[in-house]
Amino acid sequence: MLRVTGAVCLGGSLALLLAMGMFGLDVLQMRELRVEEMQSSILAGGMFQEVKYFVAAFVLAFLGYGALSSAKTAGLAGGRKSGKSPGIVSSAG
Numbered sequence: 001m002l003r004v005t006g007a008v009c010l011g012g013s014l015a016l017l018l019a020m021g022m023f024g025l026d027v028l029q030m031r032e033l034r035v036e037e038m039q040s041s042i043l044a045g046g047m048f049q050e051v052k053y054f055v056a057a058f059v060l061a062f063l064g065y066g067a068l069s070s071a072k073t074a075g076l077a078g079g080r081k082s083g084k085s086p087g088i089v090s091s092a093g
Contacts, residue, residue, distance in 0.1 A: 002071040009064030016057040020050055 027046030031039050 002067050002074070006064045006067030006071060009060045009067060011064075013057045013060035013064060016053055016060065020053045020057070023053065024050060 024046065027042065031042045031046075034042055
């Protein structure tokens with residue numbers, strides 16, 4: 001499940017980066033359709049949204065990388081468990 005979550009996060013990050021390009025083109029197209037007084041506010045809003053998309057893509061990529069590296073560390077990367085077990089932690093020793 002950890003590998004699937006990591007792959008979905010990385011895929012979502014990539015899809016979001018691709019959508020950022022399309023959104024930027026849409027903003028430029030919509031900007032030209034508005035009156036001149038509104039064009040700067042359309043551009044500013046679009047740039048603010050692009051920053052939010054970039055931060056979300058960065059967070060998804062970070063989470064995906066962390067999940068995949070955790071799965072590898074836990075020995076789950078190839079569907080096999082590592083031979084080392086940390087054991088049960090108890091006060092009885």
